[in-house]
Structures are given as structure tokens and as C-alpha cells.
Amino acid sequence: MNYTLDFLPVIDGLPSLLAACLGTLGLALGGMILAIIIGVGGVMLRDSGIRQVRWLVIAFVELIRNTPFLVQIYFIYFALPLAGIRLDPTPTAIIALGINGGAYAIEIIRGGVQSIGKGQIEAGLALGLHKTQVFRLIVLKPALRAIYPSLTSQFILLTLTTSVASAIAAYELTSVAQRIESDSFRSFEVYGAVTLFYLVMSWLLMRIFGLIQSRYLSYPVK
Amino acid sequence: MTNHATTPPAATDTPMIVMESVEKWYGGFKALTGINLSVRAGEKIVLCGPSGSGKSTLIRCINHLEAYEKGAIRVDGITLGDDSSTIDAVRREVGMVFQNFNLFPHLTVLQNCTLAPMRTLRQGRKEAEATARRLLDRVKILEQADKYPAQLSGGQQQRVAIARALCMGPKVMLFDEPTSALDPEMVKEVLDTMVALAEEGMTMICVTHEMGFARQVADRVIFMASGEIVEEAPPEVFFSKPSHARTKQFLGEILRGH
Numbered sequence: 204m205n206y207t208l209d210f211l212p213v214i215d216g217l218p219s220l221l222a223a224c225l226g227t228l229g230l231a232l233g234g235m236i237l238a239i240i241i242g243v244g245g246v247m248l249r250d251s252g253i254r255q256v257r258w259l260v261i262a263f264v265e266l267i268r269n270t271p272f273l274v275q276i277y278f279i280y281f282a283l284p285l286a287g288i289r290l291d292p293t294p295t296a297i298i299a300l301g302i303n304g305g306a307y308a309i310e311i312i313r314g315g316v317q318s319i320g321k322g323q324i325e326a327g328l329a330l331g332l333h334k335t336q337v338f339r340l341i342v343l344k345p346a347l348r349a350i351y352p353s354l355t356s357q358f359i360l361l362t363l364t365t366s367v368a369s370a371i372a373a374y375e376l377t378s379v380a381q382r383i384e385s386d387s388f389r390s391f392e393v394y395g396a397v398t399l400f401y402l403v404m405s406w407l408l409m410r411i412f413g414l415i416q417s418r419y420l421s422y423p424v425k
Numbered sequence: 426m427t428n429h430a431t432t433p434p435a436a437t438d439t440p441m442i443v444m445e446s447v448e449k450w451y452g453g454f455k456a457l458t459g460i461n462l463s464v465r466a467g468e469k470i471v472l473c474g475p476s477g478s479g480k481s482t483l484i485r486c487i488n489h490l491e492a493y494e495k496g497a498i499r500v501d502g503i504t505l506g507d508d509s510s511t512i513d514a515v516r517r518e519v520g521m522v523f524q525n526f527n528l529f530p531h532l533t534v535l536q537n538c539t540l541a542p543m544r545t546l547r548q549g550r551k552e553a554e555a556t557a558r559r560l561l562d563r564v565k566i567l568e569q570a571d572k573y574p575a576q577l578s579g580g581q582q583q584r585v586a587i588a589r590a591l592c593m594g595p596k597v598m599l600f601d602e603p604t605s606a607l608d609p610e611m612v613k614e615v616l617d618t619m620v621a622l623a624e625e626g627m628t629m630i631c632v633t634h635e636m637g638f639a640r641q642v643a644d645r646v647i648f649m650a651s652g653e654i655v656e657e658a659p660p661e662v663f664f665s666k667p668s669h670a671r672t673k674q675f676l677g678e679i680l681r682g683h
């Protein structure tokens with residue numbers, strides 16, 4: 204059997220594939236922002252000293268980390284309307300990605316916070332700062348710096364996970380590729396191109412993460 | 426650092442710090458067993474004693490870094506309660522310098538000094554920076570203002586930590602073994618800074634085993650053991666005629682160590 208490559212459908216579909224890459228990056232960016240908010244907020248709540256809140260955060264993290272993302276996104280997509288909230292697939296996907304990424308971010312950021320010496324916190328308190336100020340102004344940045352590599356690889360994973368959002372037909376690269384593939388039957392060519400696009404997007408994000416690190420998170424250490 | 430230090434302001438009779446029967450437990454372990462201590466405004470106290478005797482615990486109770494179970498503490502007339510308002514008020518009056526400096530690594534020297542005044546005293550950036558520069562100059566480190574802590578030597582870091590505490594305009598300074606983590610050649614620069622501060626009339630409690638410093642500036646030397654104040658006396662008396670066996674033994678060990 205001889206398979207002849209035919210990239211014409213890919214080339215014809217290029218504008219929509221590239222546009223879909225932006226969709227993917229949009230989902231990823233929205234998901235990351237939400238994940239950071241949930242991650243930092245979750246760590247603050249977890250360490251707030253209120254027992255019920257602490258357990259709620261732990262339960263949330265366990266629930267999310269021990270169930271498949273596909274199920275989570277379906278659940279949110281089909282459960283929200285039952286609660287009277289109607290959202291388009293794309294915002295739904297962002298929420299699902301943010302919640303999923305947020306649960307992992309809580310665990311990662313907490314590790315960073317725990318790596319900060321008690322002396323730093325005490326110095327802040329002795330200067331009259333409140334607990335939340337100490338967290339925000341003294342602990343957070345060194346903590347993020349400490350776990351930055353883990354957090355960014357989690358965010359790369361989150362970016363790749365956006366492809367699962369094709370299951371609810373959110374606007375992103377994989378779902379657009381699926382459409383072109385089913386119109387043209389050029390599976391190898393289409394998914395070959397898509398693989399390359401994901402690779403480039405990951406690489407681009409890593410570069411951006413690197414820039415953010417050197418701009419905002421670097422300072423001399425011993 | 427100072428030009429009016431020839432006549433050190435005498436300690437007055439107003440108590441700046443009062444501790445009454447303060448008891449502190451760590452779980453089942455009693456770390457402070459009824460501490461009574463009164464420190465007059467302008468007085469300089471050196472606190473010494475063997476490891477684990479409760480020196481750090483005592484001074485950390487004064488700014489409520491440690492909660493205590495029994496007794497009362499008053500600082501400049503403010504009775505320390507468990508509510509955050511009195512704790513805030515006391516912390517505004519009390520500066521603390523730690524053994525390991527505890528400078529914030531992600532902030533420059535100047536930012537280390539302006540952070541708390543801007544946040545807790547609501548000073549504007551200009552005002553906070555002016556104060557910080559003045560105090561950094563006083564500890565002779567103004568030229569390092571834009572460096573990060575990791576770029577400084579231990580002695581320089583500790584002087585920044587002193588300036589940072591002074592930026593809050595405290596009435597009391599607590600020092601917890603400020604020179605113990607330093608290389609020997611840097612001890613002097615930090616002690617000199619502390620001596621100058623003492624000469625300007627700051628109320629100070631210093632946990633330190635630098636007996637030269639104690640002789641030079643202390644009004645009283647207090648010896649602690651097992652969570653108790655065992656002996657207190659002016660330095661001349663403390664070093665020449667200690668009355669308790671444990672003090673004598675401790676002094677013997679300290680002097681042998683030097």
C-alpha cells in the first residue's frame with residue numbers, strides 16, 4: 204500500500220488552523236490566570252488557620268487531582284446549566300482549565316511557601332506587618348521563584364490539555380483540526396501539522412516564562 | 426554616627442518595659458517560669474545564659490512573636506493583649522534584630538527599609554526613602570542602598586537589619602544574638618553600631634555573649650537559666666562578684682571560650 208502525502212487541505216486550512224492556535228493560547232492564558240488566582244488564594248485559605256476552610260481546600264485539591272480532566276470539563280459543561288448558569292463552551296473550558304490547573308498550583312505554590320524560612324515571616328511581623336501583608340509582600344515572590352520551574356511546566360501541561368476542550372467543541376486547535384480532518388480524510392497531514400503547532404506554542408510559552416522570570420522573579424541569591 | 430554622644434542621656438525612671446510573672450510553655454515544657462522584669466526608658470540590658478535558658482523566648486514575648494500563657498507585659502504603657510490592636514501598637518514601638526539578619530532577599534537594601542514604614546505607618550515613598558537613607562547613613566552603609574541582601578557581607582546585612590528596624594522609629598530595640606552568625610572580623614562593625622545606638626539613648630535589650638559589649642554599654646546584665654532570671658547586676662558587679670554558682674560556672678565557660 205502506498206500512501207501519498209497531500210498537504211493541500213492543511214495549506215487550505217492554514218488560516219483557520221493559525222486562528223485556532225490563538226484560540227488555544229487564549230484558553231491557556233485564561234486558564235493560567237485563573238489557576239494562579241486559585242493557587243495563591245487556595246494557599247492563603249489553606250494556611251488561614253480556620254480548620255473548616257483548610258479541609259475544604261484539601262478536599263478540592265484531592266477531588267481535582269484524582270479525577271480525569273475530561274470528566275471534569277463534561278461535568279462543568281453539563282452541570283452548570285442545571286444550576287441555571289449557561290456558558291458557551293469556550294468560557295466553560297477556561298473555567299475547567301483554571302480549576303484543574305489551580306488545584307495543582309495550590310500544591311506547587313504551597314511547597315514554595317513552605318520553603319521560606321520562619322525568620323522571614325517573623326521579621327515581617329516584628330516590623331508590624333499583618334499576616335496577609337507578610338504573605339503578599341515577603342513570602343510570595345521568593346516562594347514563586349523557588350517553584351517557578353514546576354509551576355511553568357504545569358502550565359505547559361495546562362496548555363496541552365486545552366486540546367481536551369475539543370470534547371465540548373470549544374474553539375481551539377484540536378477541534379478545528381478535527382473538522383479539517385473529517386472533511387479531507389488527511390489525518391496524518393493534519394495531525395502532523397497540529398503536532399508541530401503545539402510544539403511551537405509550547406516553545407513560545409517557555410520563552411515567555413523565561414522572560415517573565417528574568418524580569419520579575421530574579422534577584423541575586425547567595 | 427553621632428556627634429552628641431559625649432554625654433549619654435541617662436536612663437530615666439519611667440518603665441518602658443514591664444514584665445510581670447510571665448510564664449510561657451511549649452506544650453508541656455515550661456520555657457519561662459514567672460519572669461519579672463522592669464526596664465526603664467533609655468536603659469540597656471544585656472541578657473545572657475546557657476543555650477535553651479529562655480533568652481530568645483523572653484524577648485520574643487515582648488513583641489508577641491511568642492504568645493505567653495500567664496502574666497502581663499506592658500510596653501510604653503501599652504498592655505499587650507491577645508487582640509491584634511495592642512500587638513500592632515507594641516510592634517510599632519519595638520524593633521527587633523535577629524541572629525540571621527532576616528533581610529528580605531527579593532528587595533533591595535532601600536526597599537527592605539521602606540517596606541514596613543510605607544505599609545504600616547502609611548508613609549509616602551519620598552518620606553520613607555528619606556528616613557531610610559538617613560538611617561542607612563547612620564549605620565554607614567548608604568552606598569549599598571541599591572544592592573540586594575545577598576550581595577552584602579554578614580556584617581553589612583546586620584547593619585541594614587538594624588537600620589530597617591530603626592526606620593519604624595522604635596522606642597525599644599531587641600537584639601537576639603546579633604553577632605553570633607557573623608565571621609569574627611565583622612563582629613566589631615555591628616557592635617560599634619549598637620554602641621552608638623546605645624549612646625543615643627535607645628532602650629535596648631540585647632541577648633549576647635559579647636562580654637566586652639556588656640561591660641561597655643549595659644546598665645544591667647541579666648543571667649538566665651532554665652527559664653528563670655537567676656541574677657542581675659550592673660556589669661562591674663556581675664563580672665567581678667557574681668553571687669550564684671550557676672552564674673560563676675557560666676562566666677567561667679564564656680571566658681574560657683574567648
Ligand SMILES: Nc1ncnc2c1ncn2[C@@H]1O[C@H](COP(=O)(O)OP(=O)(O)OP(=O)(O)O)[C@@H](O)[C@H]1O
Binds near residue numbers: 451474475480482483
Ligand atoms: N517552638 C518551640 N517548641 C518547643 N520548644 C521550644 C520552642 N522554642 C524554644 N523551645 C524550647 O524552649 C527553651 C528556651 O528556648 P530559647 O530559644 O528561648 O533559648 P535561648 O536561651 O534563646 O537559647 P539559645 O542560646 O540556644 O538561643 C529551650 O529549651 C527550647 O528547646
Ligand SMILES: [Mg+2]
Binds near residue numbers: 480
Ligand atoms: Mg536564642
